[in-house]
Amino acid sequence: MVERFRSLRDTTQGLQASVEARRDDAKGQRDVVVARRAALEVVRSELDATRVEVTREEAGRQAVLDGVRARVGEFEGRIASLQADSDSVTGLLQGAQAGRAPAATASAAGSGALRRPLPGAALSSMFGPRVHPIFGTVRMHNGVDFRGDTGTPILAAGAGTVVYAGARGGYGNTVVIDHGSSLATLYAHQSAIYVSVGTTVAAGQVIGAVGSTGFSTGPHLHFEVRLGGTPVNPLGYL
Numbered sequence: 001m002v003e004r005f006r007s008l009r010d011t012t013q014g015l016q017a018s019v020e021a022r023r024d025d026a027k028g029q030r031d032v033v034v035a036r037r038a039a040l041e042v043v044r045s046e047l048d049a050t051r052v053e054v055t056r057e058e059a060g061r062q063a064v065l066d067g068v069r070a071r072v073g074e075f076e077g078r079i080a081s082l083q084a085d086s087d088s089v090t091g092l093l094q095g096a097q098a099g100r101a102p103a104a105t106a107s108a109a110g111s112g113a114l115r116r117p118l119p120g121a122a123l124s125s126m127f128g129p130r131v132h133p134i135f136g137t138v139r140m141h142n143g144v145d146f147r148g149d150t151g152t153p154i155l156a157a158g159a160g161t162v163v164y165a166g167a168r169g170g171y172g173n174t175v176v177i178d179h180g181s182s183l184a185t186l187y188a189h190q191s192a193i194y195v196s197v198g199t200t201v202a203a204g205q206v207i208g209a210v211g212s213t214g215f216s217t218g219p220h221l222h223f224e225v226r227l228g229g230t231p232v233n234p235l236g237y238l
Helices: 002-096
Strands: 123-125 128-131 138-141 144-147 153-155 160-167 173-178 183-190 206-209 220-227 230-232
Touching (some): 173 206
Antiparallel strands (some): 123 144, 128 138, 144 220, 153 206, 160 173, 173 183, 183 220
């Protein structure tokens, strides 16, 4: 009986140990499940936040796109206006220079026939096709741009007669000087004009001040050289 009791006790203790071990294992597994559930909730929350942010960004991009599309007509109108302004200057000069002998074509290296209208100023934009800084479209840039602060004196690039002085659409406040033969220069975006039509100017004479009038992103001088009314690269003459 004693031996049987001992055997049953040992068996009972073994079963209790096994039950405890399984209980501990079950608790561990339950803790793992709880931890994984918590991690899943965190991931789900992050995904929800990301989804909300993506939706917000998409709405923002769509709003910008809608705004751009709404202004396409305005941009196209302004681009057409700039071309019309340039064409009107061509017509003005061709009328004023009719019957004159053509001026000599300058070399790409510069002929020195004209002086810089803003001595010492750096160039910020060159002659030729470029992406327009306001409209974002590729169009012909008919001159060069000189950096300059508002109010900086603008000098006549050569002696001649003022054939235009005043507002000129996208050019803003503009002066056009006829230098004889078929050569002319144009000075745009001025904050002030100091000459009038018919004024005879000397090379280096102050004709106006740098500004940001017309279609302009900031103070600078837009300078053109025209040969027979057609824009040519100013660097060939400076």
